[in-house]
Amino acid sequence: MTVTLDLNASTILPSSCFAALCLLFLLVFCSSTVSGPTAKKPSNATQALFTLLAPTSVAWPKEYARLVTHSTSSRSKTISISMSSLINRICDGAVEIRDYADLPDLFSENLVVYGWRITLALDTAWNLQVLRWVTGSYFSWSLVDLDSVSCLPNLKRAHNTSEPKPTDDESPAAPLSFSITPNVHLDFDYLPFSCLEPSLLELRATLAPGTSATLEFTTPAPHVAFLSPQFTLCAVPFLPRRHAAPPTSNCTLPGPRARTRTATPLQASLHRILELLTTGTAALALENVSNVSRQYADGLSAAATHLEEASATRAAFIRQWGDAGWREERLMMGWEAALFSAGLLMRWVVVVRK
Numbered sequence: 001m002t003v004t005l006d007l008n009a010s011t012i013l014p015s016s017c018f019a020a021l022c023l024l025f026l027l028v029f030c031s032s033t034v035s036g037p038t039a040k041k042p043s044n045a046t047q048a049l050f051t052l053l054a055p056t057s058v059a060w061p062k063e064y065a066r067l068v069t070h071s072t073s074s075r076s077k078t079i080s081i082s083m084s085s086l087i088n089r090i091c092d093g094a095v096e097i098r099d100y101a102d103l104p105d106l107f108s109e110n111l112v113v114y115g116w117r118i119t120l121a122l123d124t125a126w127n128l129q130v131l132r133w134v135t136g137s138y139f140s141w142s143l144v145d146l147d148s149v150s151c152l153p154n155l156k157r158a159h160n161t162s163e164p165k166p167t168d169d170e171s172p173a174a175p176l177s178f179s180i181t182p183n184v185h186l187d188f189d190y191l192p193f194s195c196l197e198p199s200l201l202e203l204r205a206t207l208a209p210g211t212s213a214t215l216e217f218t219t220p221a222p223h224v225a226f227l228s229p230q231f232t233l234c235a236v237p238f239l240p241r242r243h244a245a246p247p248t249s250n251c252t253l254p255g256p257r258a259r260t261r262t263a264t265p266l267q268a269s270l271h272r273i274l275e276l277l278t279t280g281t282a283a284l285a286l287e288n289v290s291n292v293s294r295q296y297a298d299g300l301s302a303a304a305t306h307l308e309e310a311s312a313t314r315a316a317f318i319r320q321w322g323d324a325g326w327r328e329e330r331l332m333m334g335w336e337a338a339l340f341s342a343g344l345l346m347r348w349v350v351v352v353r354k
Ligand SMILES: *[C@@H]1O[C@H](CO)[C@@H](O)[C@H](O)[C@H]1NC(C)=O
Pocket: 041, 042, 044, 045, 046, 047, 072
């Protein structure tokens, strides 16, 4: 009895299995054709773009409407946003970045929302601008068409100073004069790359015995090749501001980060800097090297949030630089922070002692 029942069961089972399988296929097939469009609705390109950017008016700017149409008709499920259009639309206030925490993923091409990959497309014009800036800032030429040029009064003062300058006060064109005071604190962001090596050698030669110097600088990550697309991405926040740029006639305006920074942060190498400081005659002793990338990124993010949310700071900035200048500054601070978070840039603090 039990044997026949078992037999029955074993013969019935495969056929019922087969039927169930057929039913399942049918269901899957039906649901994919019938309810397909409704299921896809939240995953269209508009929705994906909407998670990154928020239009400030009811309608998307025309170019983004076109971009969505274009991306939808292509099969790659990729939305490729032009970098210059993105920066321009943010500066003129047409769109906003919803969450700056998305930028590191956007920069490393890992931003996927609703099955859409969102990437930045670099334009030739930007690559050329970066090339010109890198060449110019090597010798600290003033680029004619860029609004911000180095201030001559500062330059003269820098040549004739015997006091330690606060990091805020280095003129871009003057080689730093390293003063003979303890705890010199230097930031290379404003130093032309052609001056880096002579300045380090000068520091090595002139630092008084028993004193220490703190150097703080940015370097590109080893995988960021010179003039590669990632290099262009890294250069963006260092380029002279278009909106929040100091007028050439008024050198006293202390716009936060509005002064021209050089391309040195994108070309410096930690290894080379340490080598210059700690080898040869009058070599310095290395006291500490620390990677402060995370703290630096956090500091930039906090400053950007402050610029956005502290109404007095915001109003003062807008009074000085206008709405576009304010949006640009906020974007560039967030952009720079994201470069550190994405591991494209690194920030170092090195302490040397004689
Ligand atoms: C995308 O989704 C939004 C909201 O769900 C809808 O309004 C829009 O018409 C959709 N666009 C396309 C091309 O399906």
